[in-house]
Amino acid sequence: MLPIHHMIGNAPQPVAPFSHAVEADGWICVTGQMPTFPDDPQAPLPEGIAAQTTRVMENLKLVLAGVGLGFEHIVFARVYLTEFKRDYQEMNQTYLSFFPPDKLPGRTCIGVTGLALDALVEIDLVAKRP
Numbered sequence: 001m002l003p004i005h006h007m008i009g010n011a012p013q014p015v016a017p018f019s020h021a022v023e024a025d026g027w028i029c030v031t032g033q034m035p036t037f038p039d040d041p042q043a044p045l046p047e048g049i050a051a052q053t054t055r056v057m058e059n060l061k062l063v064l065a066g067v068g069l070g071f072e073h074i075v076f077a078r079v080y081l082t083e084f085k086r087d088y089q090e091m092n093q094t095y096l097s098f099f100p101p102d103k104l105p106g107r108t109c110i111g112v113t114g115l116a117l118d119a120l121v122e123i124d125l126v127a128k129r130p
């Protein structure tokens with residue numbers, strides 16, 4: 001079976017050549033979301049790691065909703081931070097607020113030297129249809 005390529009109309013338009021999500025056999029790989037605004041892709045990014053993490057999580061929510069899923073369907077997440085030592089704890093606090101504490105996805109968090117749009121954070125996901 002070939003993968004299904006999802007473009008989600010109300011999610012932020014891609015900043016690079018990718019689909020918002022690609023599905024194979026009920027598994028959904030959601031492209032790394034940036035802290036951009038769905039209704040104004042040219043707007044400056046929000047200030048600071050808490051606001052950027054919130055924006056990224058809201059964008060992930062839009063992509064998941066576009067394929068009929070929610071955060072409860074996330075199996076694994078990867079978080080990328082450009083200022084790891086400075087932002088790790090604050091990112092965690094914001095990230096945690098999107099999940100019940102006993103239903104956290106698996107996760108890896110990685111410090112990187114740069115992200116598209118000079119963002120502080122990008123998060124990608126794997127989710128599974130029930």
Ligand SMILES: C=C(N)C(=O)O
Nearest residue numbers: 015016018031032116
């Ligand atoms: C922003 C991205 N997810 C990319 O360039 O792949």
